[in-house]
Amino acid sequence: MKKDRIEHALNEMDDGYIDESAGSDTAQPARRNRKTRWVLIAGYAAAAAVLVVGLIFFFGRNTGTERTLNEQGNTSAQKPDPSSEQKLTTVPTEEKTEKPTTEAMTEEPTEAETETQAPTEAPVVTPEPEPAKPERQQPAPTHPAKPAQPTQPETPTEEKPEPTTEEPRKSVYGEGITELSKNMSKLNANGKELSSSHSKALATSGLRLLQKTVELGKDGNKNYVISPISIQMALGMTATGADSGSETEKELLSVIMPGAKNTTSMNKEMASFAKRMKEAKGVAWNVANSIWVNNCGDVELRDTYVADAASYYGAELYAAPFNDDTVKEINSWVSKNTKNRIPSIIDELSDEARLVLVNAVSFDGKWQEEYGKSQIHKNRKFTNADGSKSKVTMLSSQEDRAIKLAGGLGFIRPYEGCQYSFVGLLPPEGMTTEEYLTKIVSSNKNFAEAFKNPLRGKVYAELPEFKTEYGTTLDPVLKGLGMSRAYDNGQFKKMVTEDSVPVTIGTAVHKAMINVNRKGTEAAAATAIVVELGSAFPKDEKEYHITLDRPFVYAIVDNSTGVPVFVGVQNTMSE
Numbered sequence: 001m002k003k004d005r006i007e008h009a010l011n012e013m014d015d016g017y018i019d020e021s022a023g024s025d026t027a028q029p030a031r032r033n034r035k036t037r038w039v040l041i042a043g044y045a046a047a048a049a050v051l052v053v054g055l056i057f058f059f060g061r062n063t064g065t066e067r068t069l070n071e072q073g074n075t076s077a078q079k080p081d082p083s084s085e086q087k088l089t090t091v092p093t094e095e096k097t098e099k100p101t102t103e104a105m106t107e108e109p110t111e112a113e114t115e116t117q118a119p120t121e122a123p124v125v126t127p128e129p130e131p132a133k134p135e136r137q138q139p140a141p142t143h144p145a146k147p148a149q150p151t152q153p154e155t156p157t158e159e160k161p162e163p164t165t166e167e168p169r170k171s172v173y174g175e176g177i178t179e180l181s182k183n184m185s186k187l188n189a190n191g192k193e194l195s196s197s198h199s200k201a202l203a204t205s206g207l208r209l210l211q212k213t214v215e216l217g218k219d220g221n222k223n224y225v226i227s228p229i230s231i232q233m234a235l236g237m238t239a240t241g242a243d244s245g246s247e248t249e250k251e252l253l254s255v256i257m258p259g260a261k262n263t264t265s266m267n268k269e270m271a272s273f274a275k276r277m278k279e280a281k282g283v284a285w286n287v288a289n290s291i292w293v294n295n296c297g298d299v300e301l302r303d304t305y306v307a308d309a310a311s312y313y314g315a316e317l318y319a320a321p322f323n324d325d326t327v328k329e330i331n332s333w334v335s336k337n338t339k340n341r342i343p344s345i346i347d348e349l350s351d352e353a354r355l356v357l358v359n360a361v362s363f364d365g366k367w368q369e370e371y372g373k374s375q376i377h378k379n380r381k382f383t384n385a386d387g388s389k390s391k392v393t394m395l396s397s398q399e400d401r402a403i404k405l406a407g408g409l410g411f412i413r414p415y416e417g418c419q420y421s422f423v424g425l426l427p428p429e430g431m432t433t434e435e436y437l438t439k440i441v442s443s444n445k446n447f448a449e450a451f452k453n454p455l456r457g458k459v460y461a462e463l464p465e466f467k468t469e470y471g472t473t474l475d476p477v478l479k480g481l482g483m484s485r486a487y488d489n490g491q492f493k494k495m496v497t498e499d500s501v502p503v504t505i506g507t508a509v510h511k512a513m514i515n516v517n518r519k520g521t522e523a524a525a526a527t528a529i530v531v532e533l534g535s536a537f538p539k540d541e542k543e544y545h546i547t548l549d550r551p552f553v554y555a556i557v558d559n560s561t562g563v564p565v566f567v568g569v570q571n572t573m574s575e
Contacts, residue, residue: 176295177320177329192268199561201258202273203448204441205232206555209255210567211437212477220432221385223468225512225568227361227525229273231474232256234359234527236270237289237313238486238505239263241305241495248491251483267312274313276558277565282417283365288337289315292330292356294322299354300497322349330356334526338362341524342511354503355495355531363556363566365415366520371395376518382464383550385432385571392464392573394549395518399461401454402544405447406439407431408553411461411546412454415520418559422521423451424463425553426546433551433569440553447555448562455544462547465518466570471511474527478508489534506532514566516554523556523566 194202206228214224239252240263253260260266277285291309293301301317309315320326331344337360345358380394401412403423410425427436440447479487483505490504512525548554551571555564 177318177326178295180317180319192265193272194269194561194563197259198257198269199563200446200448201260202228202232202256202561202563203451204446205256205258206564206567207437207447208441208481209477210569211434211441212480213472214434214437214569216476216480217472220434221572223470223568223570223572225468225470225514225523225566226472226510227512227523227527227566229277229563229565230359230361230512230525230527231508231510233270233274233287233289233313233361234357234508234529235478236267237291237309237315237357237359238492238529238531240267240308240312241302241492242486243491243493246491247485251486255478255481255483267308271312273558273561273563276560277361280417280419282368283363283415283420286337286339286360286362287314288333288360289313290318290333290358291315292318292320292326292358294354295319296321296354299500299503301355302495302497305495322353324348330358330528334358334360334528338524338526341513341522342526345509345511345526345528346530349530350506350532352532352534353506353530354501354533357529357531358526360524360526361565362522362524363420364520364522365417365420365556368414368416368418369397370520371397371518380464381549382573384573385551390573392466393518394547395463395465397461397463399459401456402459402546403450403454405445405450406436406443408436408440409544409546410553411459411544412451412557413461413463414559420565421557421559422463422516423555423557423564424461424546424548425555426548427551427553433553433571436553437569447564451557451562455542457542457544459544459546462549463516464548464570464573465516466573467513467515467517468568468570469511469513470568471509474508474510492531495531501533503531504534506530512566514556514568521556525566 209228209231210224210226213226217224235252235256239249239256242249242252242263244262249263253263253266257266257269260269274287277287289309291301291306293299306317310317318329320329327346327349330346334345335343339362341362342360346356349356375396377394377396379391382390382392384390397413399411399413403410403412403425405425407428408425408431410423412421412423414421425436427433431439475487485491486505488504489502492503496503508527508529510525510527512523514521514523548570551569554568554570556566557564
């Protein structure tokens with residue numbers, strides 16, 4: 001049958017064929033009929049192709065949707081693990097809520113729903129998800145429970161750092177110790193240059209402190225070193241709290257700066273001197289002061305006192321329970337501000353202690369001219385105070401200034417920057433250092449005056465390398481210099497408020513060290529006062545030979561004022 005149809009179609013095409021060799025009148029209509037047939041055939045073929053492609057696309061997408069729904073129905077019937085349950089519940093949850101629970105749960109269903117909405121109305125698609133609805137609703141109560149798991153961080157780990165914010169405070173200041181002076185203005189007072197008379201007064205005060213220390217030490221073989229400026233600054237902070245015009249104030253001024261009119265005048269000059277130390281060129285000074293107040297509640301400092309202590313002395317202020325931790329913290333503060341050269345200043349605080357006023361200083365100075373190898377002589381002899389001999393390394397140099405004081409002779413050797421100098425004084429032959437110091441203190445010629453008016457000439461000096469450490473309780477020294485009332489019901493109403501209990505000086509402690517060698521000098525000192533209840537130089541071409549090969553007195557001196565900042569006695573040399 002099909003064969004007959006094909007032959008019939010071919011015959012019809014042959015009938016329409018006309019030989020082109022025939023006349024043009026018959027050939028042209030035949031060509032038009034043939035073209036028309038081919039156009040129709042091509043159109044039918046194109047339409048058929050479009051229809052086939054459309055049917056393939058439509059049924060392919062439809063069968064894909066059915067397969068997805070069938071697979072979902074099968075997996076729900078098998079009750080898979082929780083992860084597959086989450087995928088299953090996406091169909092109802094997306095219909096009910098706009099917010100998807102997870103990204104993975106929304107990807108496949110949303111494409112099927114948005115692009116094939118018509119097939120979802122077909123009876124084949126809807127029956128399968130509907131029987132699964134009871135099973136899909138089972139995870140519904142558990143599904144909100146899973147988002148609830150992230151609420152575990154609601155016991156916020158971020159709230160726990162509250163104790164850690166206090167940890168640094170404890171580690172820096174100790175248990176319960178608080179710095180109260182962080183935002184206070186310090187060293188902003190208008191200082192006043194030391195007058196000539198007060199320069200002499202400070203110098204005399206320093207040598208009196210050393211002389212009394214050696215006298216009360218009662219050991220002619222011991223080595224002594226103190227820093228008068230450290231003691232004077234600690235006492236200055238104490239005097240700032242003494243009642244104006246009181247006996248206590250007068251006693252303190254007589255020890256710190258004899259002849260000073262009042263505490264305010266003295267404070268201005270001390271502030272200027274401290275500033276000069278800090279700004280010195282060529283040498284390195286560290287000058288620090290602090291006030292530690294017992295936070296037990298029965299003592300409150302006056303604002304004016306705190307402001308003056310900060311303004312004149314740069315004092316830091318700490319409130320603390322006076323326990324072992326505070327002792328450690330005070331010692332740590334001293335060690336830090338003396339470059340670890342004075343590791344501690346106090347051992348304990350009594351139950352009566354209410355305030356601790358602390359000063360710390362350190363000095364580093366290189367020689368203006370360092371000793372060369374030819375100037376360093378080992379195994380030289382030093383005669384100790386008891387007559388024994390020690391081997392030392394002697395440093396020899398030629399200087400241009402000598403100092404003559406109370407029958408003794410010394411030399412002046414400058415540090416780098418020429419603002420500070422080392423002075424070595426050899427007592428007269430046959431005189432002990434203690435006797436010599438007593439003679440200096442009682443001499444009409446002041447140390448500062450002798451220093452500022454030296455002898456000029458060729459000075460051949462020999463200095464042994466040495467290192468000395470010394471510590472003492474200053475109470476007998478200060479009382480021996482006239483400070484009695486300050487220890488016995490001292491008048492310190494300018495220090496504490498009217499509601500506070502009365503306070504007085506309980507004890508004073510001082511420690512110092514010095515290391516003199518071929519490169520220069522290192523020195524440091526600290527003082528703690530515990531407050532408890534209750535011109536042109538004349539030329540001289542003479543030669544001077546000064547060899548410090550027996551006990552001698554020495555000092556580190558401010559060149560401009562002649563004030564000794566460190567003084568000492570070297571009676572014995574250890575090999």
